């Protein structure tokens with residue numbers, strides 16, 4: 218039987234399924250992000266007619282999950298990239314991108330140190346597990362058809378941002394920017410759980426200067442959560458409440474706003490200090506690097522703190538989406554036709 222999903226041609230997506238946000242880049246230029254937020258079990262909420270649904274349920278490997286406006290289970294555990302939790306969040310992002318019922322060709326990523334051993338060898342088992350995990354079926358618990366990932370390749374996350382930097386689209390043309398390709402470039406990707414470093418020289422990864430630091434904006438969130446708990450003598454604080462406190466510097470409790478900007482600032486400074494030390498360790502003063510490109514959502518959140526680290530630094534356009542854009546470009550222009558077929 219021919220269903221709609223196999224009469225329509227597959228759609229290519231760049232899929233940066235991070236610990237904090239899941240970002241999708243589409244060939245028509247659209248960029249979509251959803252928080253990587255879900256939990257096991259049904260939502261326990263019944264939607265009144267016409268009310269906008271904010272929690273969505275999915276099933277994978279026989280388990281039910283709720284995704285959307287839920288207080289999410291923490292994603293920062295070791296097995297997240299190959300978990301059911303990851304799979305339902307990705308499915309939800311694809312649904313939000315309007316890809317219900319479509320067949321998907323995707324490139325996603327793993328943190329640099331999860332992808333490579335320090336000696337430069339690829340961790341083939343980990344990569345293959347991630348590749349297969351996202352190809353497993355996820356069923357929305359509604360009339361919506363699933364988006365099915367038919368082809369899936371995995372690359373190192375920060376390296377994706379390098380592809381984004383060297384493959385340039387101009388008007389209707391796509392070019393490989395020879396000037397950018399021929400010089401050593403460092404990418405610093407400040408994420409939620411990890412901060413990734415990649416140095417690319419002569420089109421190869423310099424492993425001595427590449428790797429991941431366990432640290433990112435989720436540490437800021439954790440510290441702010443602890444601070445709020447302590448200051449207001451609370452046993453628990455919801456994850457959505459903390460997210461909004463980090464973004465706005467204000468927390469709303471019992472219907473009243475409280476200023477927590479100083480708490481947020483202190484947590485950011487602590488992270489920035491660690492990142493600065495790690496950047497110096499990995500990249501030195503950057504004298505032999507042509508350019509140091511900052512990407513990732515943390516680059517936006519910490520912009521004022523990282524402004525003057527290197528004289529030759531730059532912040533990518535919409536930095537939180539640099540990896541997703543690079544993953545799409547990798548799929549469109551680097552993957553062999555025969556791989557995708």
Ligand SMILES: Nc1ncnc2c1ncn2[C@@H]1O[C@H](COP(=O)(O)OP(=O)(O)OP(=O)(O)O)[C@@H](O)[C@H]1O
Pocket residue numbers: 234235236237238239253407408409410411412433434435513514515516517518537
């Ligand atoms: N536009 C923005 N403005 C301010 N802060 C942002 C913005 N986008 C993201 N962030 C912050 O940056 C953090 C990291 O976002 P990012 O999407 O890079 O993480 P991630 O890729 O999911 O994490 P990881 O790479 O560790 O898996 C988020 O937790 C959020 O606090």
Ligand SMILES: [Mg+2]
Pocket residue numbers: 233235236374406407408409513540
């Ligand atoms: Mg990331």
